[in-house]
Amino acid sequence: MEIYQLRSFIAVAGTGNLTRAAREIHISQSALSSQIKSLEAELNTDLFIRSARGMALTDQGTQILKDAQGVIVAVEQLIQKASDRQSKKKMTLNIGLNTDPGFLNITGISKKIFQSIPSITINYIGSKTIEMRDMLRNKKIDIGFLFGDVSDKDIHSTRISNVTVCVVIPKNIAKDLDDPDLPQIAALPWIWTSCECPYHLEFQKILDMDNLSVNQTADAVEESIVRELVKDNTGLALMRLDEAEYLENKGYVRIWNKVKIQVSLNIACLADRRNQPAIKKAHEQTASIFQNI
Numbered sequence: 001m002e003i004y005q006l007r008s009f010i011a012v013a014g015t016g017n018l019t020r021a022a023r024e025i026h027i028s029q030s031a032l033s034s035q036i037k038s039l040e041a042e043l044n045t046d047l048f049i050r051s052a053r054g055m056a057l058t059d060q061g062t063q064i065l066k067d068a069q070g071v072i073v074a075v076e077q078l079i080q081k082a083s084d085r086q087s088k089k090k091m092t093l094n095i096g097l098n099t100d101p102g103f104l105n106i107t108g109i110s111k112k113i114f115q116s117i118p119s120i121t122i123n124y125i126g127s128k129t130i131e132m133r134d135m136l137r138n139k140k141i142d143i144g145f146l147f148g149d150v151s152d153k154d155i156h157s158t159r160i161s162n163v164t165v166c167v168v169i170p171k172n173i174a175k176d177l178d179d180p181d182l183p184q185i186a187a188l189p190w191i192w193t194s195c196e197c198p199y200h201l202e203f204q205k206i207l208d209m210d211n212l213s214v215n216q217t218a219d220a221v222e223e224s225i226v227r228e229l230v231k232d233n234t235g236l237a238l239m240r241l242d243e244a245e246y247l248e249n250k251g252y253v254r255i256w257n258k259v260k261i262q263v264s265l266n267i268a269c270l271a272d273r274r275n276q277p278a279i280k281k282a283h284e285q286t287a288s289i290f291q292n293i
Contacts, residue, residue: 001042003075006068008035009047013065016054091278092121095286096136096144098129099223103242104145105289112285117278128221130195136270142279143269143286148198150266157268158283160290164241165199165263167256170233174254182210185256189235191226192216199238202261265290 011021012032022029040047047061057065093113097104101124110122125141132144133152150157169177173188180188186207192214193200207213217235220226226237231252239247241260247253267286269279 001039003072005035005039006071008032009039009068010065010072012036012048012055013057013061016056018055091117091119092123093117093143093278093282094123094125094141095282096132096141097124097126098132098145098147099240100243101126103240108289109286112289113282116281116285120278128195129198130221132268136268139270142273143267143283146266146268147263148201148266149264150268154271155268156271156274156283157266158287159264159266160287161265162262163265165202165238165261166241166244167203167236167259168230168239168244168247168253169236169256170230170253171251172233173236177254180256182206182259183212185236185258186212186214188215189217190214191218191220191229191235191237193221194219195221197221198263199261202263203238203259206259206261 008021008025008027011025012018015021015024018032018036019029022032025032036047043064045060045064046058047064048055049058095106095109097106106124113120113122125135127135127141127144129145129147132141132146133150133155135141136144136155146157147163149159167185169185169188177184214236218229220229223239223243226239227243227247229235230237230239230247236256238261241255244253244255248255267283269283273279274283
């Protein structure tokens with residue numbers, strides 16, 4: 001005897017009609033009829049009196065109906081208890097960070113997520129935008145921050161902010177410049193990257209309009225490495241405006257103000273995991289942090 005047979009029996013008993021019962025539990029009428037006949041054979045008794053007007057319970061069927069309903073209630077209680085025990089387990093959420101933790105406000109994010117899911121443990125994993133998609137797909141992270149628009153069909157993303165990116169000129173290079181234009185800027189030594197970094201892709205669009213390319217002298221995409229190379233006067237670079245302003249105030253760089261670009265900041269997860277409770281709540285709470293800034 002199977003649970004689905006008891007559910008089918010209860011459905012027919014409740015409607016008194018095979019067609020309506022089949023529609024109610026979303027199976028074919030023939031499959032439902034076979035289930036009832038199989039149950040009757042296993043119990044060695046007729047459960048229904050069949051007539052042109054429908055199906056009425058026999059005396060035996062009436063008694064068995066009460067027992068069947070009791071079994072279903074017990075099964076549902078068992079499932080609920082198991083679900084409750086599972087929900088009380090300590091969950092772990094892995095969040096991928098593509099830039100400075102302070103800029104992403106992970107303190108505020110942590111507070112929001114802990115309020116929503118008290119039993120959770122959060123692991124923050126530093127990486128780069130270009131690696132986030134594969135980290136999501138390989139389930140190394142559950143949600144992650146990405147710069148640039150996300151068009152991958154298997155990735156669900158929410159734009160949470162726009163980030164201003166600018167060109168910084170190291171102090172030793174800047175001292176010999178007056179008011180350079182774009183061709184002059186492109187001809188100077190650059191810290192560029194061969195990776196598909198959203199910053200560089202957006203700036204390249206501007207260069208392409210004048211059929212320009214930068215004079216690359218170093219290849220780096222890791223922000224901390226770029227920062228140190230800029231401070232060491234290796235070459236110009238693209239940098240978040242807030243970070244550039246800090247370095248300018250410290251005397252390390254000059255910001256070239258003729259061009260600034262906007263790059264979207266997104267929070268993303270796998271599309272087929274977006275409705276998992278912990279991921280959904282974390283995604284929503286993270287987005288809300290930036291909406292309130």
